[in-house]
C-alpha cells in the first residue's frame with residue numbers, strides 16, 4: 254500500500270513555521286512521510302532540523318520587499334531559481350498534498366505544486382492575508398484562517414475558518430521549572446517580554462530605559478532577539494535570552510503578564526494560556542498593518558491592552574504594564590469566556606480531506 258506523503262512549506266520568521274511544527278507530529282504518528290521545503294538558511298531550517306522524520310529541502314529565495322533595495326535587482330533571479338528547484342523536488346517526491354504556511358519561500362513551492370497537480374491548502378495566521386499568501390491563494394484549493402473575520406479578504410468560496418493552533422508542548426509548561434530556568438527566587442510577579450520571533454529593538458530600548466521602575470514591581474524574563482542581549486544589565490530580576498525553544502512552555506506557565514508584539518501565533522498562545530497581555534503592534538511602515546488589526550481585535554475582545562509604538566516611552570510602557578497587572582483578573586475573566594477550541598484536530602482532518610485519494 255502506498256504510504257501517504259505530505260509536503261510542508263513556510264518560513265522567513267517563526268510565525269510562518271509554528272503551525273507546521275504543531276501539525277508534523279500528528280502526520281508522523283499516522284504513518285505519513287513528511288517533507289519540508291524551506292529556504293537554504295532561514296529560521297525554518299533550524300526549527301525543523303530537530304525533527305528527524307522530516308526530509309528538509311532548502312531552496313534559493315528572494316524576499317518580496319515593499320521598499321527599494323539593491324537586493325531587489327538580484328532577487329527575481331533567486332526566485333526563479335527557487336521555483337525550478339521546488340518544481341523538481343515536488344515532481345520527484347510526489348506528495349499527496351502541500352500545506353503552505355506563507356512567507357516568501359512559499360510562493361515558488363505553491364507554484365511547483367500546482368504545476369505538478371498536487372492539491373494545496375494554505376494557512377493564514379493573521380487577520381488579513383500576507384503578501385505571499387495573496388499571491389498563492391488563486392492556486393490553492395482553500396485557505397484555513399485563524400480569525401473568522403478573514404473571510405471578507407478572500408475570494409469567494411476559499412475561506413475555511415479553523416481558529417488558532419497551539420503546539421502540544423505549550424500545554425505541558427510548568428511554572429516552577431520556569432522559575433529555576435530563570436533562577437528567580439523572589440515572590441514578585443513575573444513579567445514576560447517577547448518581541449516576536451525576531452525580537453524588537455524599540456521595545457528592548459523602552460524596557461531598558463524603564464528597567465529600574467519595572468524591576469521594583471516585577472521579575473522580568475526578556476526574549477529580546479538575536480544579538481540583543483545586554484550582559485551588563487543582567488540581574489536576579491532581569492533575565493535575557495535571544496530566543497528560547499524547549500524552555501518556552503515553562504517560561505509561559507510562570508508568566509503573570511506579558512508585553513508582546515502582536516504576531517498572531519504569539520497572541521493566540523497567550524490567549525490559550527490566559528495571560529493578560531500588553532500588545533505593541535508593528536506599525537504599518539514596519540509591517541503591512543496586520544499586527545494593528547490583530548491587536549485591535551484582541552483589545553475589543555477584552556483580552557489585551559494596546560500601546561502604539563508612536564506613544565511608547567519608558568514612562569508609558571511602565572505605567573501601561575502596571576495598569577494591566579492591576580486589572581489582570583478582568584482580562585483573565587474575558588479570556589475564560591473565549592469559546593475558540595484548540596483546532597489542531599480540525600486542521601489535521603481538513604488537510605487529509607484535501608489530499609489526493611489513496612493510490613493502491
Ligand SMILES: CC(=O)N[C@H]1[C@@H](OP(=O)(O)OP(=O)(O)OC[C@H]2O[C@@H](n3ccc(=O)[nH]c3=O)[C@H](O)[C@@H]2O)O[C@H](CO)[C@@H](O)[C@@H]1O
Nearest residue numbers: 266267268271378379449450451476496497516517518519
Ligand atoms: C516581522 C514580521 O513579519 N512579523 C510577522 C511574523 O511574526 P513572528 O514570527 O514574530 O510571529 P508570531 O508572533 O506569530 O510567532 C512567533 C512564534 O515564535 C515563538 N517563539 C518566540 C520567541 C521565542 O523566544 N521562542 C519562540 O518559540 C512563539 O511562541 C510563536 O509561536 O509572523 C506573524 C504571523 O504571520 C505576523 O503576525 C507578524 O506580523
